Every structure is written in structure tokens, then in C-alpha cells.
Amino acid sequence: MAKYLLLKHYRGGPPRRPQGDIPMDQWAPQEVTDHIAFMDHVADTLRERGEFVDAQALSPSGTFVRYGGAGSPPVTDGPFVETKDLIAGWMAIDVDSVERAHEVAAFLSSAPGPGGVPLEEWIEVRPFLTSLPEVTG
């Protein structure tokens, strides 16, 4: 088994499909409900299959912080309205193969958007680095 992080972006990544450009607050209310229900369905399916690790949504605005030197408070910057890349949330899964991880990402990406059409959002799939196996030979 290997763990993968599936990242959903508000912005960034390859060009979006046209249906992904309409903000959710401009969908029909039922479309919003259907989309959320689908996301819950994906998580439930993964739980049933024993592949689910974690899922979290992130607030769109955050702050950049760095060390400010001894005795000084942290230095902060932002929040930035127009960052190139913005992560909306993630799902962590534990699956048998990279193929299965891609399958799950595609499943997430098939979430319905306006008109019930699959949104086809890009999902970034990042393998977790593993710990060194006891037996390497």
C-alpha cells in the first residue's frame, strides 16, 4: 500500500475546462447540492474500500510567515489576492498502486458542475515519501 495526496486547486495547474470557470456561487442551487453530495459520496466510497486516510478543505486566504530573527516576532506577508497557485483542499488515500491513485483522482474530478456536467477539474496526485523498508534486497 502507498499513500497519495490528492490536491484540489482553486487556481494553478494546466488550463481549466470551460465548465470549471463558472464560480460555484453562480450555479443553480441544486447543482451546488449535487456537487457537495458527490464529494461526500467519494469519501464514503473510499472509506468503505479501506482506502480513506483524511480529507480537509482549506480557507482560500492565508498568510506567508517567516522567521524574523532572534527576539523578533515572525515576519508576515500577504494575504495575496492573486497568487498563481491556490490549494482548495486535499484528500489523502492509502491504495495499492499509482494506477488506483489516478483512478481515485479521476473519480473526484468527475464531480458534477453546472448542468450536471462533470467538472473535469485537475487533481494533483503527489506520492508521500515512504519510510525505508526493513528488508531491501
Added chain:
Amino acid sequence: MTDLEALCKDLGPRVLGVLVRRGADFASAEDAVQEALLEAHLSWDAQPPDAPFAWLVTTAWRKHLDAVRSGAARRRREVADHLEPAPGPVTGADETLLLLFLACHPALSTSSAVALTLRAVGGLTTRQIARAHLVPEATMAQRISRAKRTIAREGLVEPGSLDSVLRVLYLIYNEGHTGEVDLAEEAIRLTRQLAAASSEPEVSGLLALMLLHHARRSARWGPSGELVPLDEQDRSRWDTALVAEGVQILQDALARDRLGEFQAQAAIAALHADARSTAETDWTQVLEWYDELLRLHPSPVVALNRAVALGEVDGPLAGLRAVAEVPESVPRHAAVRAHLHERAGDLGEAQRLYAVASRAAASAAERDHLTRLAARLHARLRQP
């Protein structure tokens, strides 16, 4: 939960309280109680003794003395002097309160106080508390043991303030239900214990507030887990028994004539609970209570909520003027403005602000709800 487990959950913290009251330090007292509970599981079988509490106190105290003596022998230290049990009957009630006040001591950070209260006073396992907070069990174990060390290091033997106890209990209530354990129910149980032993009207005020909110809980969530706001809730699903109890407790508290923040909040909750719809709510009284609350505890959050009530009494434009006085950084600021603009008939501005509010939401349920409100107005605006 089996009867035995339920009994142990109830009795464990009271036994711990007795040991602490008798002078045992927090950490070793807890070890002793755990050992006693384990022995109870092994030896009580299906039938607990006639006086399980006394049995547990005796056993835990013996375990504690054993541990202290073996430790003392190792360290060649004489400790027997202060280990004699205090005379008098053993009830556990006062001791539980002492524990509660220690666990909520202002010297502890809030998250430590919450964890320690659930562990030591609520009798929950570390695993249950960890799950309820969605953190690893080892993290929660560490948080609890650091809290105990703080108590030991600071030599805390005197209870902290009632104010901090109430705040911790209210926080626990608001953590609600995420794991197998219902923290809201747990907070109510602990507040009931405190209220039974205290004549402070604010304790009753907090209990009333929790009960009145709890009465509405099942109506707060829709069939697929979505948030249902107060004005759209199916009020026939409110728990009328809890409402009646909350109102009664509140009235008794108010009659003691020492008003406080929790009583005022409970009074507002009672006015909502008393109305068959938003339209039939006595908003004038709600507004008066918000004025009272602002006097008792001035805060921008209260000022924002007051603006909603003012919007109902004097109209949405008056509400918007009041919101303009509240700093924009206050949570739900955009959501309240959106609501007032919608009531004022400015749907375009309301739609825009609901979308802004959804991006500022602190929870996924609130974000989804605000997104739906924006979507609903967007659909209405597009209709010819």
C-alpha cells in the same frame, strides 16, 4: 456502553476527586484510579458490589498508597504523614467540583483545560478525546500529560475561577459532535453536575443556554448534512421538553437577580425557542437583551448579532447602519450584510456579499450554506 462501563465512567472522576482532595497528586491519583477501575472490571463480573463508589475509593486509595510507598522506599522519603484520609463521609460530589476547577484553571491553556476536563472530570478515554478533536491519540495523551505537569509544577491546589470553568464548558459544548463521543452532551452533563452543586445564576444561565440550543440541534441539519438556518428550521422538530427545562432553569436564574452574560444569551435563545416562526419572534425583546449583553460584555461579535435584531425591529437599513459600526474583521460580517441587503431588496449586492462571505467562512458547512444562498439569489436575478 455496558452498564459496568457506564458506571465506571460516572464513578471514575468522582473517585479521582476524592484522592486529589485527600492530597494525592493529580497524575499518580489518576494512575491509581485506572488500576482500581481495571480491578473492578476483573473482579466485579456481572454484579458490582452494593456500594461500588466506596469500593472504588478504597481500592484506588490502596493502589495509590502502594505506589507511593514503593516509590518512597526507592527514594527513601517519608511521605506517610499527609496520607491519612480526611475524616467525614465520602460523597465524591465536592471532590468532582474541585477537579473541575483544577482542570479549568486559568494557568492552563484553553486546549489543555478542555482536554484535561474531558479526561479527569468527564471520565472519557484519551482515545475518545483524541477522536473527537481529530488529532492523533499520542498528541492528545501528550497534551493531557503536559496539563497535569503544569498543575503539579505550579502547585495548583486552590480552584481557579468560576468564570474560566464556564468558558471551558461552553467551548466543549460548541465542539459538538465529530467522533464517537458527543462532546455537546458531555458538556451538558458536566454543567448539570456543576449546577446541582452551585447557586451561581451564571451556571444556571450556561446550562439553560446549552439546553435551549440543544433542543434545536436535530433541526439544524438537513437530510444530507447541510446547515439549516434558524429561520428555515422545521420548528416541530425542536425538543419541547428540553426547551421547557431550559426556560425553567433560566427563569429560576433570572429570579436571583444577578444578571450575567450567559443568562442574557440564554434569554435570547429562549425568545427564539418560544416563537413559532421568525416573523412571530419577539424581536423587540431580543434587541433589548442584546443591548443588555453589550452592556455586560461589550464585544464586536455581540454588536454584529445585535445589528441583525435591529434589522428585524427597525428595518434592514437600520441594521446595515449598525453593521457599518462593526469592524469588518469580525467573523460573519459579510454574511450579516448580505442578509440585510437581501431583506432590503438589493439582491445583486446580497448575492455578491454571500459569495464573499462563503470565502471567509470558518467551517465547510457554513461555506456550503453561504454558497447555496449566493447561488439561490443568482438564479433569482437571472429570471426575466
